[in-house]
Amino acid sequence: MFDPMARRITGLVSVGAAALVALERGGEWVMPNRTSPGVSCRAVSRRSAGLKVAHSPPAMPQQTAIPASATLDPPSVRMATRTDRVTLTRPASADDYEAVNEMHAKCSLESRYARYGAARRSLSHREWSTLCDRAHGLTLVTVPADNPSRVVALTHLMRTPKSHVRELAVLVEDSWQGQGLGPALVSYMVGLAHTVAPGCRAISAATGRSNVRMLSILQGLGAEVEYTAGATAEALIRVEGGTRG
Numbered sequence: 001m002f003d004p005m006a007r008r009i010t011g012l013v014s015v016g017a018a019a020l021v022a023l024e025r026g027g028e029w030v031m032p033n034r035t036s037p038g039v040s041c042r043a044v045s046r047r048s049a050g051l052k053v054a055h056s057p058p059a060m061p062q063q064t065a066i067p068a069s070a071t072l073d074p075p076s077v078r079m080a081t082r083t084d085r086v087t088l089t090r091p092a093s094a095d096d097y098e099a100v101n102e103m104h105a106k107c108s109l110e111s112r113y114a115r116y117g118a119a120r121r122s123l124s125h126r127e128w129s130t131l132c133d134r135a136h137g138l139t140l141v142t143v144p145a146d147n148p149s150r151v152v153a154l155t156h157l158m159r160t161p162k163s164h165v166r167e168l169a170v171l172v173e174d175s176w177q178g179q180g181l182g183p184a185l186v187s188y189m190v191g192l193a194h195t196v197a198p199g200c201r202a203i204s205a206a207t208g209r210s211n212v213r214m215l216s217i218l219q220g221l222g223a224e225v226e227y228t229a230g231a232t233a234e235a236l237i238r239v240e241g242g243t244r245g
Contacts, residue, residue, distance in 0.1 A: 074138075076089065105121060138189075157192070164201040168204065209233050215233060223236060
């Protein structure tokens with residue numbers, strides 16, 4: 001039975017894969033007030049107000065004990081931008097390789113440099129294979145709901161030499177920027193750290209000093225930002241409720 005106190009999602013929230021249960025009532029996506037222990041639901045950016053997020057399909061996963069060494073794939077998630085462009089975000093696969101490089105070709109030099117610190121136009125087969133390998137972390141692809149063969153955003157949460165730290169990165173195609181999608185993907189991935197990366201207690205992210213948009217997103221999530229001597233800014237997000245793996 002659904003919680004009658006379910007509230008509408010009126011802003012961007014950070015949620016874990018087992019926490020978000022979407023129901024369609026009167027054409028609006030709503031989310032129950034209850035969330036899984038340790039999951040933080042916080043507003044990220046005023047610019048993101050109006051973003052709707054919903055799991056697909058809308059069903060509550062059963063709560064089971066998760067071994068610290070487990071790696072779980074999150075379910076697909078639907079997100080609607082402020083302009084009502086509906087997207088689907090799901091775990092990446094090797095089959096996405098060509099579509100991912102087509103997205104890179106559509107990204108501006110500025111966007112690619114902000115992501116990689118270099119003007120690279122594509123990923124090699126080996127690089128993409130590594131990004132898709134769950135032993136190295138989690139990569140999500142975002143596609144338009146009405147054109148699932150096209151990739152418009154990539155979000156990564158990858159392992160680092162420190163077992164309790166994961167590295168976050170995101171790339172959004174230029175024509176999809178400024179609509180709240182980037183903040184939504186970053187917030188969602190941070191929330192997923194509790195379920196897809198047991199033992200994660202902190203998330204790092206590196207970006208250019210001039211990447212005001214990304215720095216704003218990270219600081220909205222409570223990141224501690226350190227400006228190095230060069231052109232790079234390094235951010236660290238503490239994961240609430242993180243457990244030792």
